Each structure stands twice: as C-alpha cells, then as structure tokens.
Amino acid sequence: MRIIVTDLTHFQNEDCVCIAGICLDNKVCVRPMPYLDSQVCKNSNILPGAILEGDFKPKSVVTKPHTEDYSYTSLKFLGPSSSDDFLSSLCCGLVGSIEEGFGVKLEDGQKHIPLDEAPERSIITVGVNSISIVEDKYNPGKMRAVFTDKSGKTFRYLSITDLGFYSYAKKNNTEEGRRKVNGFLRRQKVYLRIGLSREHSVGDRVGYWMQVNGIYTFPDFLEEIRCHK
Structure with a gap:
C-alpha cells in the first residue's frame, strides 16, 4: 500500500x-x-x-x-x-466542520471529547474562515492556533503539533515571526488537519484533546516551515 x-x-x-x-x-x-x-x-x-x-x-x-x-x-x-x-489526499478527509467530522456537539471553548463520546476516527481535514497563530501566554515559546471553521464555530488556543510549525516556533516565536506567518496565512487558502490525542486528563476533564496536526496552504507555502532544519 x-x-x-x-x-x-x-x-x-x-x-x-x-x-x-x-x-x-x-x-x-x-x-x-x-x-x-x-x-x-x-x-x-x-x-x-x-x-x-x-x-x-x-x-x-x-x-x-x-x-x-x-x-x-x-x-x-x-x-x-x-x-x-x-x-487530493487532504480533501479525502475534508468535512464541513469539526463537529461534523467527529460527530459530536461541542460547547463554546470545549477542546476535548469525553471518553464516553469517542468518535469513529481521530483525524479530519477542515477548511477555515480565518486563522491566527498566537503565543501561548502560559508557555512562552510555544505557538497556538485560533481559528473559525466553515460552520462559523471558533476554536481558541489549540495546541499545534505540526512538526514544521513547531520547529519554526523554536526559532521565530516573536512578534515579528508571528506577524510574518499570519500575514502569509491571510493570503492563502488554508486547510487544517485536526487530530485527537490519546486519552489524557486535564484537571477533572478526561478525554481526547483536539490538536492541530497540520496547517497547509494553497497555492503557496512557506519553505522555512516545510523543511527539516
């Protein structure tokens, strides 16, 4: 295969x-x-x-x-x-919204799916109406994603596990670096790969936490993000 x-x-x-x-x-x-x-x-x-x-x-x-x-x-x-x-491979998993993709109803601000509501899959592709890359104020040096999916639902401060963005953030998590990325994203069509973590607990909340596995732009991409350094 x-x-x-x-x-x-x-x-x-x-x-x-x-x-x-x-x-x-x-x-x-x-x-x-x-x-x-x-x-x-x-x-x-x-x-x-x-x-x-x-x-x-x-x-x-x-x-x-x-x-x-x-x-x-x-x-x-x-x-x-x-x-x-x-x-084409990204669009194989394309859904209209995160709720549609995982088959769940999410409250505003909800970032996890409880254990007893485990969906049939753990990775989807969504398009976005808007996206911004911001600094994690609790973990300086890390970037987070704030975006609105095609249903109009906004997700704030999701962890970015995309390896290219992670490597970029290690060297460029500055106001200038984030401005460059966000300016670029605004000029592109953006697809996100949203994944679910393994079982994990945060306080009294136990479940599968949403994370941004991939941030992909068309027709252009930032070469310094899509390379091994």
Whole structure:
C-alpha cells in the first residue's frame, strides 16, 4: 500500500515523530505504528506530501477514536507527491466542520471529547474562515492556533503539533515571526488537519484533546516551515 503523508507531528520526546497519510486508492487514513525515528525521517527528507510504501495492516485491536492505527514491518520512501495529489489526499478527509467530522456537539471553548463520546476516527481535514497563530501566554515559546471553521464555530488556543510549525516556533516565536506567518496565512487558502490525542486528563476533564496536526496552504507555502532544519 502507498500513502501520501498528510500529518507529521512532534512529541515531547523529540527522538520520534508520528505520521499519518491517505491511501488514494481506497481513501483510507493510515497511521503507521510504531512511530518513526525522527533522525530517519530527517535523513530521508520525509515531509508532508511524501509518498510512503509499506506492508500496512490494520492493528488487530484498535480503540475508538484511533481507528487509523496500522502496523508495518517495512517502509520505503518513494519521493514527494505532486501538489495536486497532496491536495487530493487532504480533501479525502475534508468535512464541513469539526463537529461534523467527529460527530459530536461541542460547547463554546470545549477542546476535548469525553471518553464516553469517542468518535469513529481521530483525524479530519477542515477548511477555515480565518486563522491566527498566537503565543501561548502560559508557555512562552510555544505557538497556538485560533481559528473559525466553515460552520462559523471558533476554536481558541489549540495546541499545534505540526512538526514544521513547531520547529519554526523554536526559532521565530516573536512578534515579528508571528506577524510574518499570519500575514502569509491571510493570503492563502488554508486547510487544517485536526487530530485527537490519546486519552489524557486535564484537571477533572478526561478525554481526547483536539490538536492541530497540520496547517497547509494553497497555492503557496512557506519553505522555512516545510523543511527539516
């Protein structure tokens, strides 16, 4: 099976990265498990839009919402896809709103889905009416996303796990750096890959927390974000 990488996300443990991608033959979203070694990913120049070939098989036991988990024993990088194929892969998971994509009703300001409301999937693609990248006032040095989806619902201060933006933020999380990114985003058509974390608790709230796995722009992109540095 061949997939086009749509999600390349970082962990607190920077020795590994998580990827997910779409098989254009059957439109299935695949999250290869185990996670990739970050140095292997960097050496092979695996970026969003990369074509990977592997012996992917659905894991024997999966728990909602992470139904995209696939095992593999071999993985081969075949090079980058075309811009059109990458856009097609993003649109395979495109939904009109976050509520539609996860099949839940969200209160204003709600950033998680409770355990007993686990949806059928953990990754979707949404378009946005607007988006801004802001500094996390509680964690200086980190960027957060504030955006309004196509239904008009606004989501504030969602964690950005997109590896390219994470790396950019480490060097450019300044007023000037954020102004540059936000000015660029306003001139582009933006798609977000929204993912759900593994089970996690924050205070008395336990569930699956929304995060921005990918921020993708068309027709242009910022090269310093979409590269390994």
